[in-house]
Amino acid sequence: MKWYGCINWLESTRGENHGLFVNDSLPFFKPTANAYLSMSDNAALAVVAVAKCGGSSSGIKLRVGRIDATSASPAPCEHSLGRVHNPDGPNVFNSAFVTATNLDRVEPFDSTPGVWDPNNINEIYLTSTQPFKVCQRRQHFKKPEKKNTKCKSLSEKMIGVVSSKVTFSDTVQLMEWKAVDVMMDISLFGDVSISGLIRNLYTTTQPPKNISYSTTSSTGNSSTGTSSDLSGTGTSIFGSTIYWPLNSTIALGTTTLSFSNVPCPVNGNIFVLPAQSSFYSSSGSIIVKSATLTSVSGNEDMTAVLYVPTKQKGTISLKIVQQNVTLTSFSNARAYTLYSTGTKKVSSTGTVIIRVSQGGSSSRIVKSTTFGSKFASILRRWVGIMWLGNESPHFDVMRIIDSLSYRYTEMEMMNDST
Incomplete structure (x- = not known):
């Protein structure tokens, strides 16, 4: 070491x-x-x-x-x-x-x-x-x-020896339960869905065979689901991890996703659409799509804030550059207005962090690693035509969960990825 x-x-x-x-x-x-x-x-x-x-x-x-x-x-x-x-x-x-x-x-x-x-x-x-x-x-x-x-x-x-300009977080604590790569999507008919992974960190106590979860909206509407199919396992210096997939249709304006008595904030009023967005690291091309509840959005412009890992002279280390991009509306899906940046260039081969904002409202952040490919977009449009609204046409990105995953999944401040 x-x-x-x-x-x-x-x-x-x-x-x-x-x-x-x-x-x-x-x-x-x-x-x-x-x-x-x-x-x-x-x-x-x-x-x-x-x-x-x-x-x-x-x-x-x-x-x-x-x-x-x-x-x-x-x-x-x-x-x-x-x-x-x-x-x-x-x-x-x-x-x-x-x-x-x-x-x-x-x-x-x-x-x-x-x-x-x-x-x-x-x-x-x-x-x-x-x-x-x-x-x-x-x-x-x-x-x-x-x-x-x-x-x-x-x-x-x-x-802990740092510049006086640094403000440290509280001590990072291990999280027994955590939502990973939570994504929201919307169908052609305006039905909103949520998907992702539920992660359990354990040492001696064996994890349950299945996990139940629920969502709650600002109006009190809720939905429930149970996942019994494992999506992956892993190990780290902190213990063993096990993952269950979640995928459920949710109510308008959903605010919370909960499982095992752990609440995770969700913003169903404004959100990025990772499955409908794309990022090609080889060319640096990115398309960000989002949705906002029309009744609360007003007429203000929507902005995508991109935190882009960028090469710098004299080192192989990357610096983070903030890039703001304007989104324009391109369609409506029942109660929601859909927005897109169109194709934009970013000088990055790393993971871009994205959030969208409009007026005083901002989405939860997402990572470009959850963005869908062009092939997935074609499949999504095809399924959307046939979809009856009773399940989400979400095509997830395959993930490799290994013993190094704790380096980012265990950081509590990254829980903002929901």
Whole structure:
């Protein structure tokens, strides 16, 4: 586990920074960096992962809200808790040490580099010919429980050193139940549907075989549904995850989706239509479609706010650029007016975060990864002609749920994706 006391992505092209520098870690962080989780927050989350390298499940407290650097500045050199990597620090660990039995090209600091224990203190810093003076009470580091407590405290302080301009969130808490990639859609006849995934995080208590959910509108109308078909499973350092799909027709002006006593906010007055929108990362073309309840929309313009991950000079890290696009009405579907941006260009190959607003109302945010393809749009139009309104013609995007999914799905602030 590599540990960076301070990272400045914009220093990676300087000649004096030998080796890969931070560029071997940035591709790992890059896919989940967006307007709500900066590259710096991703790096802090990587430090938090140290808690499970043989340590306790309590881990290091994580808060988010860091602001990425926009210009180069001095930064300390890279450090490591377990070993020195030749590709990252060729001046520290010469390539001559790379052998057939050391293909990872690393020089460990102790005899157990993959285990979170005090051996690096005992074997190197305290017993070598020139012991490293950690502190006056360095002998305490010989005890695993003492080392864990002290190192977690120091790690928490380290990732908490930020600019005075940063306002941290509360400590991020694990969410036992969560709605993932919730999307709303509307048929040609004006029937509104909601779909997505319900995720359960568990450790020892086994999840239920099925999950019931309900929706409630501002007028008191409600609907219920039950899902028993599993959509996927996953694992992470926080436990195991299981997913159920949800898909239900809902009342006009729906405000809440609930399951297992967990309420999730929904805005049935104004919403993005992911299944009818499209994003092609190869060409940077995006089409955003939305719907708003005509009775509450008025005559004001509708705007799509796009938070676009954009390439920047001197680093492979992306910066987030806000782009506002006007939508125009193109059709009506019973009580709703439909809007579209038409085809627009965005300079992004990452995940774009989108919300639409009109007057004083704004939709919930959605991610471009939930947008439908051109093929799905053709199928949707064909099914819409035959649809009788008793179920949603939603064509979901296949998702791969793996052990890395916790890096974004477990962040409470990303619950805004509903």
